[in-house]
Amino acid sequence: MSTTQELHDLPAQYDPGQTERAIYERWIDAGIFSADEKRSRRNGGDRDPFVIIMPPPNVTAALHMGHGLNNTVQDVIIRWRRMVGDEALWVPGTDHAGIATQNIIEKQLAAEGKTKFDLGRAAFVERTIEFVEETGGEILRQLRAIGVSADWNRTAYTLSPELSRAVREAFVQLYERGLIYRGHRVIHWCPRCLTSLSDEEAQHSEAMGTLYHIAYPIVGAKDNASLTVATTRPETMLGDVAVAVHPEDDRYKKLIGKSVLLPIANVEIPIIADAYVDPAFGTGVVKITPAHDPNDFEVGLRHKLPMPVIMAPDGTMANGADAGSRVPAELLGADRFEARERIIRSLEQSRQLIKVEPHQHAIRHCYRCDTVVEPRLSDQWFVKMTPLAEPALKAVRDGTIRILPERWEAVYINWLENIRDWNISRQLWWGHRIPVWYCDKCDKQIVSRTDVTACDKCGGPVRQDEDVLDTWFSSWLFPISTLGWPDKDAAALAAFYPTDDLITAPEILFFWVSRMIMAGYAFMDAAPFHTVYLHGTVRDTNHVKMSKSLGNGIDPLDVVAKYGADALRYTVIAGMGMGADLMLDPLNLERSFAPGRNFATKLWNIGRFLLANVGTSPVRSVDELRDNELTLADRWILGRLNATILEADAALGPARPEKRKWRPEERYSGLRLSEYAEAARRFVWNDVADWFLESTKGRIGASGGDSEVARAVLTHVFDYALRLLHPIMPFITETLWQRLPFPVATDRCEFLAIASWPIPHPRSKNEGDEMARFDLVRETVSAVRQIRSDYAISPGKSMDVIIQSRANRALFTEHASLIGRLSRSAVKVDGQGAGAAAAHSVLADGSEVIVPLGGLVDLTKECRKLRTELEQLEVQLEALSKRLRNEGFTSRAPANVVAAER
RNA sequence: GGGCGAGUAGCUCAGUUGGUUAGAGCGCCUGCCUUACACGCAGGAUGUCGGGGGUUCGAGUCCCUCCUCGCCCACCA
Numbered sequence: 001m002s003t004t005q006e007l008h009d010l011p012a013q014y015d016p017g018q019t020e021r022a023i024y025e026r027w028i029d030a031g032i033f034s035a036d037e038k039r040s041r042r043n044g045g046d047r048d049p050f051v052i053i054m055p056p057p058n059v060t061a062a063l064h065m066g067h068g069l070n071n072t073v074q075d076v077i078i079r080w081r082r083m084v085g086d087e088a089l090w091v092p093g094t095d096h097a098g099i100a101t102q103n104i105i106e107k108q109l110a111a112e113g114k115t116k117f118d119l120g121r122a123a124f125v126e127r128t129i130e131f132v133e134e135t136g137g138e139i140l141r142q143l144r145a146i147g148v149s150a151d152w153n154r155t156a157y158t159l160s161p162e163l164s165r166a167v168r169e170a171f172v173q174l175y176e177r178g179l180i181y182r183g184h185r186v187i188h189w190c191p192r193c194l195t196s197l198s199d200e201e202a203q204h205s206e207a208m209g210t211l212y213h214i215a216y217p218i219v220g221a222k223d224n225a226s227l228t229v230a231t232t233r234p235e236t237m238l239g240d241v242a243v244a245v246h247p248e249d250d251r252y253k254k255l256i257g258k259s260v261l262l263p264i265a266n267v268e269i270p271i272i273a274d275a276y277v278d279p280a281f282g283t284g285v286v287k288i289t290p291a292h293d294p295n296d297f298e299v300g301l302r303h304k305l306p307m308p309v310i311m312a313p314d315g316t317m318a319n320g321a322d323a324g325s326r327v328p329a330e331l332l333g334a335d336r337f338e339a340r341e342r343i344i345r346s347l348e349q350s351r352q353l354i355k356v357e358p359h360q361h362a363i364r365h366c367y368r369c370d371t372v373v374e375p376r377l378s379d380q381w382f383v384k385m386t387p388l389a390e391p392a393l394k395a396v397r398d399g400t401i402r403i404l405p406e407r408w409e410a411v412y413i414n415w416l417e418n419i420r421d422w423n424i425s426r427q428l429w430w431g432h433r434i435p436v437w438y439c440d441k442c443d444k445q446i447v448s449r450t451d452v453t454a455c456d457k458c459g460g461p462v463r464q465d466e467d468v469l470d471t472w473f474s475s476w477l478f479p480i481s482t483l484g485w486p487d488k489d490a491a492a493l494a495a496f497y498p499t500d501d502l503i504t505a506p507e508i509l510f511f512w513v514s515r516m517i518m519a520g521y522a523f524m525d526a527a528p529f530h531t532v533y534l535h536g537t538v539r540d541t542n543h544v545k546m547s548k549s550l551g552n553g554i555d556p557l558d559v560v561a562k563y564g565a566d567a568l569r570y571t572v573i574a575g576m577g578m579g580a581d582l583m584l585d586p587l588n589l590e591r592s593f594a595p596g597r598n599f600a601t602k603l604w605n606i607g608r609f610l611l612a613n614v615g616t617s618p619v620r621s622v623d624e625l626r627d628n629e630l631t632l633a634d635r636w637i638l639g640r641l642n643a644t645i646l647e648a649d650a651a652l653g654p655a656r657p658e659k660r661k662w663r664p665e666e667r668y669s670g671l672r673l674s675e676y677a678e679a680a681r682r683f684v685w686n687d688v689a690d691w692f693l694e695s696t697k698g699r700i701g702a703s704g705g706d707s708e709v710a711r712a713v714l715t716h717v718f719d720y721a722l723r724l725l726h727p728i729m730p731f732i733t734e735t736l737w738q739r740l741p742f743p744v745a746t747d748r749c750e751f752l753a754i755a756s757w758p759i760p761h762p763r764s765k766n767e768g769d770e771m772a773r774f775d776l777v778r779e780t781v782s783a784v785r786q787i788r789s790d791y792a793i794s795p796g797k798s799m800d801v802i803i804q805s806r807a808n809r810a811l812f813t814e815h816a817s818l819i820g821r822l823s824r825s826a827v828k829v830d831g832q833g834a835g836a837a838a839a840h841s842v843l844a845d846g847s848e849v850i851v852p853l854g855g856l857v858d859l860t861k862e863c864r865k866l867r868t869e870l871e872q873l874e875v876q877l878e879a880l881s882k883r884l885r886n887e888g889f890t891s892r893a894p895a896n897v898v899a900a901e902r
Numbered sequence: 903g904g905g906c907g908a909g910u911a912g913c914u915c916a917g918u919u920g921g922u923u924a925g926a927g928c929g930c931c932u933g934c935c936u937u938a939c940a941c942g943c944a945g946g947a948u949g950u951c952g953g954g955g956g957u958u959c960g961a962g963u964c965c966c967u968c969c970u971c972g973c974c975c976a977c978c979a
Binding site for chain 2: 010012013014204211229230231232233244276277278280281282285286287288289293294295296298359361362375405407408410411414415418506509510541543563574575576577579580581582583590591592594595597598599600601602604605606607608609610611612613674675678681682689690693782785786788789790792794795796824
């Protein structure tokens with residue numbers, strides 16, 4: 001049989017670059033990633049739907065490793081379900097990412113020496129559209145390169161006309177239900193982005209600050225007495241409208257109702273009593289700045305205080321609404337932090353700065369530009385969250401939705417229980433314009449699904465609200481809007497909603513996941529999915545989160561180019577425990593992705609062996625092989641295959657709850673992707689390659705029926721191994737599978753990607769016993785190999801092995817030649833002549849492996865070696881017994897042992 | 903300040919309901935280019951399972967306590 005010719009077809013190492021793109025195109029051409037609404041059982045079809053909605057990547061930049069991880073996980077799951085036979089739909093998309101994208105364009109403009117105002121709103125939006133078309137396209141190309149099997153016909157974009165319609169519908173519906181309102185209150189304001197932010201977008205970070213103690217003179221006090229207030233933000237004192245003390249605070253009780261003179265601004269402000277003040281903190285006196293602090297705003301409301309704004313939107317000092325001339329001329333236009341310094345210096349000079357002490361506190365930063373957020377009194381649109389949160393809370397509490405890993409459920413519940421209203425208006429240009437129009441003539445406010453051109457009350461001219469919606473106001477609708485909502489009769493909505501799994505990172509649990517659940521109930525009266533799978537973060541070797549700005553990122557396309565998409569995917573899946581972070585070394589891609597690349601090469605070479613030895617002519621189906629035709633090795637590998645399928649299924653777990661809710665015993669099981677990967681790897685590498693394939697080497701080349709049996713079994717187990725691995729390594733498995741001899745199975749179809757997921761087929765009831773018998777053969781081989789290694793007998797040297805067995809003489813006799821071949825030795829069963837100089841090894845069944853060492857090893861050398869080892873052990877023993885004696889143990893056993901040994 | 907998680911081989915992590923010699927991958931050491939694969943094969947070393955205390959015949963696994971990291975949340979100025 002000429003094998004060299006065929007081996008030439010396949011190089012010794014897999015070259016992903018040549019094959020991946022072509023295979024992907026064949027999948028696309030065959031339409032196997034497209035889901036059919038009519039085939040969904042919910043639409044009268046014959047398949048259970050299984051649906052994943054992709055977390056849409058932001059169109060701000062090309063994808064990084066985090067996206068690589070996120071999409072690989074989703075692809076593994078969707079490909080698995082597709083093979084199982086579900087009508088699998090994965091909806092891809094991108095997110096316009098309002099504030100993030102606008103920041104990028106502004107930066108581009110800044111580099112050109114321009115601002116957005118130089119362009120004007122229309123031109124700015126136009127330019128942004130050009131930008132996102134480019135990056136959006138690049139993102140979709142990247143996803144295809146890593147093998148994403150999404151239904152590209154349904155690719156969604158949060159700012160598309162269809163999704164914009166959904167956004168308007170959602171806004172209007174919530175408004176009509178009284179859940180959206182315009183509020184005048186203190187919100188988080190980013191002075192750099194010049195927009196308001198939601199609570200979630202203003203992120204806390206601990207920082208060392210300063211607590212300034214400032215004296216406010218009491219008006220009319222005889223002895224120039226003053227009240228000392230403690231503040232971390234003296235620049236806001238110009239906006240003070242009162243100082244507050246606790247009503248029960250004996251120190252200050254008698255001052256309530258009097259006034260103090262606000263330094264610098266020289267305004268007289270009252271001393272008020274409010275239970276909000278903690279007498280134990282600072283001096284027990286709080287300055288009240290309603291326009292620049294959310295708590296003070298509440299106090300201001302309670303006491304009907306004025307609310308002067310003393311900063312411009314950009315964070316410079318200015319006399320805003322109701323401020324009169326509180327900000328003195330010399331401070332006007334100064335940045336807030338500069339103003340802080342100057343105010344402190346001024347107070348120092350007037351001896352009103354009493355004390356300065358370091359103070360640890362949390363400061364909020366803009367999640368997009370990291371600027372310190374400024375609390376600011378402002379008019380914004382809000383969503384009333386408590387009613388929306390109620391069903392979302394219930395869903396996780398009662399098991400309609402599960403969150404993996406389990407611990408995030410508590411975090412989710414805690415957040416929803418303390419939820420506050422959601423500020424959804426942003427003072428940006430990039431996003432969905434708020435669908436509210438104001439009549440200039442009669443002041444009417446019109447909230448409308450369609451554009452309004454004239455006031456419906458007085459016919460006067462109208463203007464649309466200048467603001468746009470928080471970018472998350474479109475993404476929270478993604479599971480319903482991508483399926484056709486608000487068209488409640490949309491075929492896709494009926495076929496595929498509710499969806500199944502939502503796979504994302506924990507960072508956006510509040511931003512996105514919890515809000516999607518709320519939207520699901522608010523607009524469809526049903527949870528959008530039953531499983532939330534939160535995976536870890538990709539980090540470098542120092543455990544620092546990978547990011548482009550830090551320069552420690554990895555470009556998935558680099559990895560694909562160097563090692564192939566499969567290597568990337570396998571590495572990521574195998575290395576990622578449930579919810580655990582994934583560490584990769586951006587400086588050593590070779591080492592980082594070696595597990596995946598090496599495994600791909602292994603698979604490739606099993607394929608090469610198979611094609612060279614089994615050939616391409618048809619093989620028999622294993623189903624028609626009679627039991628008495630199978631060798632012990634055949635039965636063993638088929639048993640291992642069954643066990644592996646069960647392991648993989650157990651690791652992947654139930655795809656959906658059996659009833660409508662997760663039962664406690666199934667709730668936290670499944671989606672252990674690394675365990676599934678490891679089960680498949682172990683089978684392919686340690687069982688098929690290391691043992692079974694080796695065991696067939698003497699069989700396939702021989703003439704007669706057993707050769708056909710070996711061909712059939714080897715082809716079958718490799719076929720099934722490829723099926724098991726396809727979700728993780730789609731390209732190489734498809735490539736090899738396409739070349740396998742046929743008919744390999746009854747359901748041979750055009751693509752592995754739609755071939756059936758393996759089902760275990762136990763051939764006999766005592767499969768376990770059969771496997772134990774082959775395990776004994778393997779153990780024997782290992783024992784001989786170990787003896788060879790222990791006595792440093794070179795692999796080239798032939799070695800005689802004698803097996804003495806009572807229980808399994810027949811087994812060893814039958815497999816003597818196999819054992820001999822695998823251990824490179826000549827095996828005799830029950831032979832004589834072991835002699836004194838022989839190595840022994842006892843097997844699990846009590847049988848003995850004996851290797852006569854005569855002529856193989858230099859016994860005097862061996863003897864010397866052993867004597868040295870014994871001497872070392874004696875020294876250790878002495879030291880140990882000495883230590884024991886010192887610690888008070890009186891047993892003389894160690895000494896006795898030493899004596900006995902001698 | 904509140905809540906949660908983690909500390910197991912040099913590194914990244916598995917270790918199910920407490921039960922025989924604690925595992926994997928990568929790395930390391932020794933020997934092999936054995937005609938599928940040196941991105942490989944065979945063999946090997948390495949762990950007071952964070953510290954201390956307790957329950958138990960028996961604990962990496964349960965309880966208490968301390969230490970060290972990490973994450974989430976938070977209107978004490």
